[in-house]
Amino acid sequence: MATKKYRCKVCGYIHEGDKAPEKCPVCQAPASEFELIDDNGKAITDKKGINKNSNAYILAYTTIIVVVVALLLSITSGALKARQNANVELDKKKQILSSLPAVVLEGADAAQIYAENIKHIYVLDQNGEIKKDLDPVGDFNYAAGENELLIYMAEINQETKWIIPMNGKGLWGAIWGYIALDDDRNTVNGVFFSHASETPGLGANITTTAFRSQFEGKHLMQNGSFASIAVMKAGQIAAGQDQVDALSGGTITSKGVETMLRTSIAPYEPFLKKVETIVNNNQTETAEETVAEEGGTTL
């Protein structure tokens, strides 16, 4: 007898033929819901004699699947870890360098540019004193402890730039960036912003050059104390501080940038006020002059 009988486990419909129908005509259950039955209506387990719906089979099956998948994932992760870390490190170097408008990264080896231009990573204490001088390449992944602040010192075309890392939050997730200051520790040389998940076309536009270039030449300090830079809607005026235009449609992200600037740079205030340390006498004079001039104009 060529025809076999299949019973739908959902509704009990019995189909006769060589194989189970693709869909149960009564309840639309898929072929996998059909079981082979003999003439007496008893279910026949498949050839291997394994009942796929027994608890033991299900437990064993899920255990094997989970172990195989876990193994696969950990092998992938382990095998790719080194490459990924190298990528993350290179990306961070690119981000740091992106805060400097003078650096051209397009088609260049970022690691090499980093090694050439970033001279020191200093660890500052709360009073703005330098505690440690780290090797910018070897100690790149130094994790700052409590009450420690990291600052990067770059030398571009014989000019000293100070780069401060920033962290904050936007609308959907984290935003971060780097701000590069001139040697007067006041004038912004350039900024770099990035984000985890801001809205494309709106808040995500903080990464664009159009938004970032607004910060160039703005001042962090007003009358010798830290005032930060305001991010304002067009037409609004921030009293007592420099300001840039916010992004239209990205209000919360723009406010996030403003808050990030204020909270991330504030701990550096003692350091920013100490214009004469580290730098040699010649540079100190010019630095102080510019500060005096700016103090004059803002007054």
Next chain:
Amino acid sequence: MKSDKFKETLLGPLNKNNPVVVQVLGICSALAVTVQLKPALVMGLSVTIIVALANVIISLLRNTIPNSVRIIVQLVVVAAVVTVVSEVLKAFAYDVSVQLSVYIGLIITNCILMGRLEAFAMSNKPLDSLLDGLGNGIGYAWILIVVAFFRELLGSGKLLGFQIIPESFYEAGYVDNGLMMMPSMALILVACIIWVHRYINKDLQEK
């Protein structure tokens, strides 16, 4: 005969059986990634690869999967494939993985995947499943691309980041449509595509 079936499996989802405009699956991600053309392109490509891969794996396992836990098994396979793809991207194409950021993880929750695994891969051979996965992925991608095309063009006057609407239009008083940037506009555009699609394919119209 056989090649006709293959053709139907591969090309059906592009038109009469489209996952987005006919089966109405994957709408959620169509809102999220279509503000600009570029993320839509990358998302379409990633979904295509992952659906095809997961379809083949599930199809190979289909005769061993216990019925009562099949959804969980499918989910585990999808999650594993997505995680591996994301790890590989991080190692070998870091820039792309940064651009995709959260979207790659969101693929796990894309209804098209579970829909295809459950409806097709569970009861078909690996080769058919591969074609079905590719077809549905591409069917999803082209809708995304069309929506993103209009949203980026009308919303910010650009395509793939290049300015398309000339400066003189803006000087003459043309203003970008800010509504296009909002997620609700993606729904309206998808609805417009469904409208046109049903108009062309009269047999799809419900009575």
